[in-house]
Amino acid sequence: MSALSCAPATFGNVSLFGAEILSLQTNLVTNYTISVPSSVRFTQPSIEVQNASFCNITVIYTHPGQGDIITFESWLPAEGWNGRLQAVGGGGWVAGRSDPFYNAMGGAVGDGYATITTDAGLGNSLDASSWALLSPGNVNLYNLQNLASVSLDDGAIIGKSLIKSYYGRGPDYSYWNGCSQGGRQGLMLAQRYPTQYDGIAAGAPGIQWTDFFPSMLWPQQFMNMIGQGVPLSIAAQWLSLLVARDPGYDLFNLSHVEFDWLAHQGRQRYNSIIGTDDPDLSAFRDAGGKLMTFHGLVDELLPPKGSVKYYNRVSDLIPEVHDFYRHFEVPGMGHCSGGRSGEPTSLFDQLRAWVENGTAPDHTPVKVTTPKGDVQDRVLCPYPQKAVVDPTCDRALGTQCWSCGGNL
Incomplete structure (x- = not known):
């Protein structure tokens, strides 16, 4: 891919129905080097990104009449693109487009993905007081809707358009990766915009908001x-x-x-x-989408049973839910990361295999630190199955000592 194509003229045909593009800026980033821990990638392992090059495109737009100014950002690998899009979610009141989510984007670029994020028009502050109210007594519902859902659909449309303009074709597959607010965003996409992403990885989702x-x-x-x-x-x-x-x-x-x-x-x-708690995922299922969620069982912010409650509601509506949606409980893990358990860093690759090859995950590996400080390899099982250990097995064999018991 020629660096000369990273110019505003390359993306002159980008548009969004119901919106006005205010500006589009490009910047060719070279020699990008960063160490990205698994704690900001959630479902992917740590990565050392060395001397990466990518086209950074920033699009600023508004929905006329709503008084919003939304900033969208895309990083497109200048070489070695794997033909896929990985969108990155946010956390707290932040829709994305800030640290540590830039680090997650760096990891995605390092793995060859085109990647996107948005600020939903709210900036990058963890404080909602700057945008929540038009005046005392009057909520800015447009801003809330942008955070809740609208900017997610906008971002997918703009992002795929930029990718097509840059590479001459759209992504072969599109994926979402996020935790907390990012997890909620992923489930909102499955519920309300079921055709935008082929695979969604959503950790500790802030549903039942x-x-x-x-x-x-x-x-x-x-x-x-x-x-x-x-x-x-x-x-x-x-x-x-x-x-x-x-x-x-x-x-x-x-x-x-x-x-x-x-x-x-x-x-x-x-x-x-x-609220992001609509259990009708039939349109997402019918579009061929695959959804994988996870939740730490010692999450200090969001109750892990909220994710189980949602899965059960989907299951009540769609008995064959495990054909497209699998949920993993992570004993010992806190909110998105931390605690005795590590992050389920194989989930994203398993999601890809499920989407692209039809290989459904029957378990996922995880590293657990025992009270004595020993690190052991164990497995997580898709809910409602439970991990079962063979008491006669040599624990040095790691995951070979574990299996998943019960029915899906």
Whole structure:
């Protein structure tokens, strides 16, 4: 691929229905070197990227009449493209396009993927106060919708268009990779835009959005009975800015009745926008899509049973759910990473094999640190199966000592 093609003129035909492209800038990045840990890639191992070159394209656009300014970014390998797109999700209030998600993009480029991200028009701050309200009492619903879903569809459309302009053809396969907010984004894509991605890897997904924020604040509410509880900031902003619509709302002195009312109002007003709990994945299934989720069982932010609850709801609607959707519980892992267990770093390659070869994952390996500090190789099984160890097996054999018991 010629470096001369990394120029705005190459992408002159990029457009998006319902939007106005305000600017398109390109920058040929060379000698890009970075060490990317598995903790920001989630489903892929650590990687040392050496002297990579890619075309960095930044597109700024607006939806006329909505007052939004969205920045989208794509990194396209200048050589060695593997013919695939890997989109990167965000975390917290951040849709993407910031650290550590740039690191995840670097890892994707190092593996030969074209990669994309968006800020959903919200910038890169973990503080929602800059965009949540038009004025006290008035929520900026356009911004919330951009975070919830709209920018995800926009990004897929723009990204595939840029890829086609640069390489002369679109991606053979398109994948999503994210955790937390990025996991929620992945499931929103499966639910609402089922044809945009062939495979979705979604970790610790922030689904049942309107329920888990009140659950995050319940410890503070309970502790206020005996002292001064401190609310978790992201949950506090949800209730004060989006539900109460008042940046000065006092969350320290809520009665139980007031707390329950706020939780109810959040669900009533916003579940259809950002709840991300629609169990009807039939369109995604019919499009040939494959979905793999995982959740650490000692996740300190998002209850892992929320992911199980969602899987069970999909299963109730689609009994053959395991034909396109598999969920892995990770004992000992915290929120997306950390804890006694490592990340399930083989999942993304297994997702690719499932999409491209029809090879469904019957287990995935994981490294676990024992209380004595020993690192052991074990397996994770697709829910509702459980990992079973052969007590007579020499543990030095690692994953060979483990199997998956029960039925899918």
